[in-house]
Amino acid sequence: MDRVIAAISTAVAPAGIGVVRISGDRAIEVAGRIFRPASKKRALEDAPGYTAMYGWVFDADGDIDECVALVFRAPHSYTGEDVVELSCHGGPYLLQRTLRAAFSAGAVPAQPGEFTKRAFVNGKIDLTGAEAVMDLITANSRLAAKSALAVREGALYRKMETVLDELTTAAANLSAYVDFPDDDIPELESGALDKTLKKAEETLNNLLDKFDAGKVVREGIDTVIVGRPNVGKSTLMNLLAGHERSIVTPVAGTTRDIVEETVRLGDIILRLADTAGLRKTDDSVESIGVGRAESRLERAALVIAVFDGSEPLTEDDCELAEKSSRQTSIAVINKKDKGIIINTEYIKNKFKHTVLMSAETGEGLEELEKALGEITGVAALSDNEPILSTERQRLCVVRSLECIKEARQAIRESITLDAVGVCIDGAIDALLELTGERATETVVDRIFERFCVGK
Secondary structure, three states: OOOOOEEOOOOOEEEEEEEEEEEOOOOOHHHOOOOOOOOOOOOHHHHOEEEEEEEEEEEEEEEEEEEEEEEOOOOOOOOOEEEEEEEEEEOHHHHHHHHHHHHHHEEEEOOOOOHHHHHHOOOOOOOOHHHHHHHHHOOOOOOHHHHHHHHHHHHHHHHHHHHHHHHHHHHHHHHHHHHHHOOHHHHHHHHHHHHHHHHHHHHHHHHHHOHHHHHHHHHHEEEEEEOOOOOOOHHOOOOOOOOOOOOOOOOOOOOOOOOOEEEOOOOOEEEEEEEOOOOOOOOOHHHHHHHHHHHHHHHEEEEEEEEEOOOOHHHHHHHHHHOOOOOEEEEEEHHHOOOOOOOOOHHHHHOOOEOOOOOOOOOHHHHHHHHHHHHHOOOHHHOOOOOOOOOHHHHHHHHHHHHHHHHHHHHOEEEEEEEHHHHHHHHHHHHHHHHOOOOOHHHHHHHHHHOOOOO
């Protein structure tokens, strides 16, 4: 690409360091027009790759700031092009002025994600790895960061490459059979071919099975805390939030509206909503809060149903158990520190996961974290396991899987092998779109539109 692009690659906010990145065939020439090395023995244009030079950045009005210029020469750079990164003090004014100086020297503003897009176009990264860059930037837990890094480093691509190699070999054998039907090709025996397709199907199914859990790790899960008044919902909310987010009093009906907070418990982000106590009431204001709580319960992806373990079951408790157990839910039997007299067997029979804890003391929090991991599927994910991270990736895998299933069905029904070949070709095309090897320009552009400008 002949355009030299530039952008601020760090947050535009006061910081110790800020970086202006310049990339393109003439990037070093452009940077050399606004950077003056402290040593006059070598100009920036003469610097080899992976070199740092100290000096000053300047514009027509004079020096802007002291600066360290990092030089990366093609193809050994992030974009695969010549790249210069100008590291200055991280003041927004200094960075903006440095960026304007780069524009005056011949650079143009980078588009969202253009640096990473150039890395993709120049073969430095596949499309799944490019998408993982944004997942790395937005990662908010250890597992989210590790999974994104694994994909960024090619784990998903390598898994798809293995499947593609097997499918491509099968397609080539089918093509050879069509051209030379009298030759014996052992791999085309129905049993051997079906075995190859079954292996590919299992790999793709495994990826799809873990998509929802991966989404929880990246984006969190919409969670509602429900229960009758004074069972400890707000105390639990405050425990998870790490500070007093909900008002806690012994007066029933204190919480009248929905209180929301985003918290991290282990590797899971919970978008929590503490709701009004569920009970029948003549208080018109409280009844509005109860109605909102019931509505939120129905919409939530995950329900944490709280019961007071120090009291017998009530009619409201039983009604809540019936409603909550029809959704993805965890039962929390609270106030363990006061002694448990509630009918725990009844609750355990209604819920797949039941945790005994004390929101007041924090006892049982680890058990709640474990239950959340199991019910969301996050516990089944490993650190370095590649997972599908976007709906685009999921749909590509779904299309490929459908074609593989059609091919296996055609084999079982003894349909001609050329029809099986068409199905396998469809499966290959879908996976090549996933990795970006056959993705349309429109798809590629849409992916990078969601990137920040400096990346």
